[in-house]
Amino acid sequence: MALYYLIGNENVKFSIGHLAQLHPLFALPFLGCFIALAWYRLPFAIALLPLALPYYLAPKTVVRSAQFSPAEIVLWICLGMAVVQFATLRRKWPYQLSLSELRQRFGPFLWPILLFVLAGIISLFGVSAPTEALRAFRQEILDPLLYVGLIFFCLRSRQDITRLLVALFTSGLVIALIAILDYTMFGKTDTVYGGPPSVGLLFDYTLPIGLAIIFSRISWKLRLPVLLLCIPFIYALLHNDSRGSALAAFPVVLLFVISLAIRKRKVLLIGGSIALIIVAIGYGLFYPRVNRIIMDTVINGHSDTNNVSTLQRRVHLWQSAEAMIVDHPWFGVGLDNWLCHYADPRVVPSVPALSGKYKPDLPEYSWMKSCPLASHYYIVAAENGKNTYMYNEPGLSHPHNIFLHVWVSIGIFGLLAFVALLLLFYWLFARILRYLAVQTVDHSEQWRWLAIGAAAAMLAAIIQGMVDSAFLAQDLAFCFWLLMATLLLIRSQINMSWR
Template sequence: MNEKVLPSNGPEIGAQRERLTGPGGPGASSSTSSAPGRHTPSPFWLDRLLEAGLVLSMALYYCAGNTHLGSGPFFHLPPLSTLPFLLIFMILCWYRPAIAVALLPLSLPFYLLQKTVVSHYSFSAAEISLWSCVAVVLIQALVRRQRWPYWLSWSELRARLGPLLWPILLFLGASAFSVVIAYSRTVALRAFREEVLDPLVYLLLALACLRTRQDLVRLLLALFATGFLIALLGIGQYFDMLAHGASLSDLPRINTVYGSANSVGLLFDYTLPLGLALILMPRMANGGFLASWRCRLLALALCLPLIFVLYLTRSGGAWAACVGAVIFLIACAIADRQLLLICGLGLVLLIGLGLLCFHSNISSYLLERHANAQGIGTLTKRIYLWESALHMIKDSPIVGYGLDNWLCHYSLNNVCHTTNLYHYWITTDPQTHRPTGLRSEPDLSHPHNIFLQIWVSIGIVGLLAFLAVLILFFWLLFRILAHLYRQAEADPWLVWGTLSIGGAMVAALIQGMVDSSVLEQDLAFCFWILILALLLIRVLAKTPWRSQSASVRVM
């Protein structure tokens, strides 16, 4: 007897969509009908006012009493006197938690400029925003109980996470265990909280609160606005340098609120592809505003500041990452597989010819880029860093050395001063006995490769879990794209969202080959936001985890 079994997420999708579109649900309009004859603001403007209030109240709370941001009286206020701003934020969050949760990416870049909350305890804007939202949501759930519209049962949560659940739990478990075996447990615990626990808490919170296409678009636009904000700060820094007499020929690299220009490029890996996807997405019959040239010109105008600042960072890894994202977006926009294959082969042939004809010039450029006084470039230094990381992995491949404990074992430095440990620092080449250029940089905080960094930090189990998350991400990404492209009238916003987060992940992984693109607080949030957005798109696009043929079994 043949029995048809529904896809594993079939009931979940139907139940969620009914809940969202029903009155009082999280996807319902933010304004209700009022008495006859009374003029009420439109839901659009109510949402914009609420967004502005949330951003302004958190910005005022974070800036007030934050000595890292200025020296005036406003920046030296006692922490308790700034609490009214936080209270306003939480009241607005109570009114629309979904908006507050979706706007959290705007707080990500400022994690180095932490605010003292109480006594000597300081936290970043992202942490303050996250746990304020968590507190409001928990209080709402306790007060409203069964009437709370954001409940997710365990079966619904499992259906939303699908096969990603177990790799995420393994990654979390390996990260938590790394705190136990770390030499500096205090440092490892802080890194665990900032780079693993907080982003995963945000993932769960957003899965509960973000249910509609409007929520998804708001989340992605907030992520892009984060990069746009840093671009504006970078342009301001550029003109400030020119005003102070810096010449264009020896202009320092733009770093804005970060300590490194490469960090700006890493943030742009996650944000710039969102705008590029609007420019490069395929034309659709029902595309509406997204298919118009006005939208593409607007997206280009918004991307230009990011591209300009990206150029000023002089980060070769970020440049290569954005080129890779553009190639990915163009490839996904080509519907004809035969044409895609021809273009791909042509690109490979073109790259091969370029390497064959100009390999000497290319290798010299890469090896001598950002060279120090001894003529040793950053790529050469990275090769020795990778060698140091491999030596560390060889000695502890299973559990690693603990989150953010690289410096304790890498070199003798002032950040983690360890005279009783063996250091894997390579200061002279063992073959040529020439200096590697690393002696002058004993405080390099990671091996400049995301896979080596994860392996060194949390061991082989954490690395395998991370690889599983990436494999499932791209498997689901292409599954959603295929599902959307098969539809006669696919939602253009979902197509844009899928393309943009795919391009962002490609860019992050490309620069992650030569830098740290995940295990930093802002980048960890960005990474899991891409996972979150893809999971939201899967539900909105009604894409099952398994195909219909896989859900039929013979009894």
């Protein structure tokens, strides 16, 4: 699939030699090989799909002008294989589930999922840019949930679930290695994304899986290689401009994993108390330096030539989202339609007016082509009579907060469903840990680290999601629903009742 994706794909922005110049027909034999292998080892192909997630910004031209990301291509091939196998084998299909069995696997998660999908469908009507909204619905809601369905049907063993999370971890490792190479050669860490924050967001969903393995009680023959493989992540994070991952998400996740690795309550309480005392004493001794570091890196960090920091920009984005929500509280403005209501293209710099139409001359302004002029724009251009310089970056495509992003995109009902899913996720996680602690379950330690890895990854995404977009993007949406499916499969495999 990698060879099929690279051959004849001129959208790949990093150098791949002469592969991009080859005729796309040369790629078809490799696609045929993948289809044949997926037919014989469908669960294997489904579990390895996370390896294709990060590359959606460089889609492959499949037929004429139709372009799809490698993850979409793999998904639809696997879905096609499953449908054809079921049609030909019928009751002999080894992955068959009855409706009651499928309903049992979803449990109480089914209703929030249905409400979330319904809110997404309703948000498609009456939007400013319907094509973008429909594409976003397919890539960020429909495709990931179809993948969850394939996971439920075809992944039936502990090895399958382990392979799924290892593939997710490996996708982050590949991006970490590309980031190191990118930084060494060009002094940046954008890799295959449009900016460093996207790299940090992918690490949120991938690195915690490695941390969970390291602090588990399985053999060191497995834990030591994973520890070594985490080093590229750390190096890439230290040279990444995304402070949400390095300074907020991973310190909290590391404490989360360590606290769950300590099984005795007394040791945990005493150790935690000692750690808090040491931190308090350290802050008391070095508080001027600590405060200065916080001001320089968090409050005033990444200031531009106008002395506007990224934190100030986020506050203005949150204000824009709040105003947008006040006017569109029930169903939002539509998926991927934020920019249509955010910045007025008539006052955007470097955009010449041509016969009343505004043609963007820079790639980051391409959204203007699909958005009609709105009656009102929500960008905070001035505050207390002072220029906020937000029009210096009119292409900021989301409000940089995971909950505001969901609300402004699909409305209050979508937000309620999203919050309910998160609450159910950690309720189920706590129940699984308690069940494994009191019941005799084969391979309980492996099940435990799988659950902790999924929960830690979700926690990292939520933390950075407070200041960034950690959900409504193609790769991140797949990661989110994959973690949901992982916990639901673990519950099923260890035979834990919903009651």
